Amino acid sequence: MEVNTELIEKILKKWQYRKDFLIEILQDIQDEYHYLPRLVLMEISRYLEIPLNQIYEVATYYKAFSLEPKGKFQISICKGTACHVRGAATVQGALERELGIKLGETDKNLEFTLEAVRCLGCCGLAPVITINQDVFGKVEANEIPRIIEKYRKGQTITASTKVTSGGSRP
Numbered sequence: 001m002e003v004n005t006e007l008i009e010k011i012l013k014k015w016q017y018r019k020d021f022l023i024e025i026l027q028d029i030q031d032e033y034h035y036l037p038r039l040v041l042m043e044i045s046r047y048l049e050i051p052l053n054q055i056y057e058v059a060t061y062y063k064a065f066s067l068e069p070k071g072k073f074q075i076s077i078c079k080g081t082a083c084h085v086r087g088a089a090t091v092q093g094a095l096e097r098e099l100g101i102k103l104g105e106t107d108k109n110l111e112f113t114l115e116a117v118r119c120l121g122c123c124g125l126a127p128v129i130t131i132n133q134d135v136f137g138k139v140e141a142n143e144i145p146r147i148i149e150k151y152r153k154g155q156t157i158t159a160s161t162k163v164t165s166g167g168s169r170p
């Protein structure tokens, strides 16, 4: 992996090269790379004069950060009780088949990461999955290929399938 020095400097400049903005800097790096590459963290350590082990302490403390490569789209499947009862396992199976990966894995093109989460707080819409910031409620296994295909093609998901915060599926 090549380190994009220009990008790192742009992010550091945005945060005025300040050590006390380390979390914000790491967030921006994660947004760009979808994880925190070791080589980039080494550069941050050099620029900010923070020991690498201290950066790792922060990176491993917050669950939002990942040290492993993640897909551009992170799919979370709710495994809470309501979603479990309403067929989360079937939806999980459909996702695994469609993506060719198991729960906890990322596909080789770094397009999708599939992970499980506990209750997402919208149990009335069970079973629920999220894809990055998008929420899908009352998902049925047979809808999965169509939903995934749209992300692969970079199309916008229509309101008939997507539930936005505060909304409900028509």
Ligand code: FES
Binding pocket: 078, 079, 080, 081, 082, 083, 084, 118, 119, 120, 121, 122, 123, 124, 126, 127, 128
């Ligand atoms: S159990 Fe899935 S949203 Fe609550």
